[in-house]
Amino acid sequence: MTLDGLRPGQTGIIKRLDPNHPSLIRLAEMGMINGQSVTLIRRAPLGEPIKVRVMNYDLCIRKSEARAIHVDLIEEVVNA
Amino acid sequence: MTPSQAVLAAPVNKTKKSPVLALVGNPNTGKTTVFNALCGARQKVGNYPGVTVEKKSGTIKLDSGTVELVDLPGLYSLNPLSPDEQVATDGILAHLPGMAEPDLLIFVLDVTNLKRNLYLLSQVAETGRRMLVIATMTDLLQSEGIETDLQRLEKSLALPVLQLTGKDSSQIDLIRKAIATTLSQDHQRQNYLTYPEPINEALLSIESKFPDLSRFEATTLLFDSQKLTTDAGTEEATSFANQHASELTTAGHELSPPSLATLRYAWAEEVVKSCEKREGQAQTISRKIDRVLTHRVFGLIIFAAIMFLTFQSIYTWAVPFMDLIEWGTGSLSAVVSSWLAAYPMGQSIVVDGMIAGVGSVIIFVPQIVILFLFVAVLEDSGYLARAAFLMDKLLGWTGLNGRAFIPMLSSFACAVPGIMAARVMPDPKARMTTILVSPLMSCSARLPIYILFISAFIEPQFGPAWAAVTLFGMHIIGLVLALPIAWILNRGVLKTPDMPFILELPAYRIPKPFNVGYRAFEAGKKFTIRAGTVIFAFSIIIWALSYFPRPEHVADEVRASAPTAEESVMNNLIAAAYLEQSYLGRSGKAIQPIFAPLGFDWKITVGILGAFPAREVILSTLGIIYQIGEADEESADLKSTMLAETWPDGRPIFTPLVAIVLMIFFALCSQCMSTLITVQRELNSWKWAAFLFFYMTGLAYVVSLGVYQSGRALGWG
Ligand SMILES: Nc1nc2c(ncn2[C@@H]2O[C@H](COP(=O)(O)OP(=O)(O)OP(=O)(O)O)[C@@H](O)[C@H]2O)c(=O)[nH]1
């Protein structure tokens, strides 16, 4: 599944990034690297963009970026 | 310059006198705060990424002499994505025009976000420059449940690590000493990363063959085959690196920018482990605030409510201050009038020209100050980035993204910094669109015009609620029209490609009273100085145009035509006759037919013409025009004079409809020389500056025309 598929509050571990995504490098530089955990915190009022937490800071990305980030769901965090 | 050229081009300038230091670091880590503390400067700070978008210089006094300190924009990586990051990258690599090669980089490190900050630090260290670290936000560690051992950090980095919170003078002293020491020492190059052995060998082999390359350049050559291939002087190095790269790839090693990022973060992780302990979740308070402010249903409503309340308070809070200023200028002109009664022309230039012209602008200082108080609170609290988050989707269809909303919101204060702030846009075409629509946002110079007309024609008839709604509407109309215009520009004219939207959301912070107060004070001061200089000069010119020519026969004709009039009435009639045949009156009447379909008379027309260099000038023009003929009396205020103005057939000139149309015209029209000059400079093109002028002015005319004519058709005056 991709980061976009998480529900608010869910955390995943990054498996891989889409190698062809145009923002691949910047996403990696912002901390989206394999093995990192990333939590989807909330979606904006119109469903997009989404706010995620990676490396203890908050980042806002669009679905198109989130779909390039493949994750394994690990846990449910109730307190979003 | 493309990033690839930036990495290997030759340094611009090596000869210099005093040492040059540069502040580098991730966006929003406190670089400008450090700059202000060290240089005693007052550059703008704010709690969102991308406050600083150009270099700013200051000096620090050390015992050994002064050194220059350059504040650079923030950046996430030495692979810059946007023009502001490009400026920072060029500054670090010594390719920035007007900036000498830095002798020392002061790396500003936000300790609450250690790991991601270390990513950039690892890149910057590899450029081989001398470095020193200043840790910021140390005051937030405790509340965030983080324990950071800065001594261990110092050891892991093998760099001096200092701290700065606020303007602590003992910390500043330590920093000064550390700067002096570091500058005097030979410096050790740091290679932090550990590479798998074959990669390491390849790097060493590249470096021994091309000793001029920094470690950063060598790794870039090896890990990013798509970069660095264009520069002629480095073809050899590139092909040598590519050879190594293909051998390594065949042997099963992954060589790509993301794999390099992984290696950097592996190092960062080690450092973090060595010096940081974290308990619980980070930013819990910010998250609670966000749960409300960025709520899925209420988020946008709250945003609109915040905007509405802002303008509502500007309107109501300023009233007592305005009354005070009005009373002041009124009494001043009465006193001066009686002093100068013996010199009619002198009296006219001082009372009708200077006091009326400048006074009608000065009266709006309270609103400007209050507006900037609100803007500063929004910027310093961290809400601005949330506004970008909320608005992204609404901007998406136009080809812009939430990032563009930050320059657009800044433009509500003033378009000039707003246009500069468009440097955060990653795509040049999207940046151009952002620049071209930002001046449509209603800047603080428009505010006085709205207040004048709303308080004269809307509030008395419709009450304070509608006054607030009108003020809000005037601020929204530009924003709403900016969307279709951005769509046309992006999709139709420029063919802007799709852009990523990756925006850091900083933690909320309580705005610093000093920062907020200073922004407001400075805005008020600037506005007052402008009123005393530019507006003053225009007031005199406009007064002169309204006073001359002054042939005797005009007065004689008036006396002859109404021989029985009382003296005060007679004087007013004469003044009005002179005004009508003055240069100002003649040109206004000649051009008025263009504005007649909008419901404007020749006096308003003159006001509009005078406002093209700077929109506030309409206030002094109206102040001057309506003051004339009132000079002998206790001068009536501008509002009541305007209310009394009539067409020859006795209909009032200013109806609520005309007031609305005039406000809309000013909301949309391009009437600011500084904006056009800034656009020219940022886009390096007069063509686009001219385009901006014509499209905005045309839009203002068309929309005003539409509103006036439909208003008339509906029978609204
Ligand atoms: N609590 C706390 N806040 C700080 C500290 N240093 C800076 N700030 C705040 O952090 C925010 C960012 O500060 P700036 O100095 O504008 O940061 P910058 O690095 O210049 O930001 P950009 O120009 O956008 O890259 C502002 O709201 C500052 O008031 C600090 O040591 N502690």
Ligand SMILES: [Mg+2]
């Ligand atoms: Mg700054």
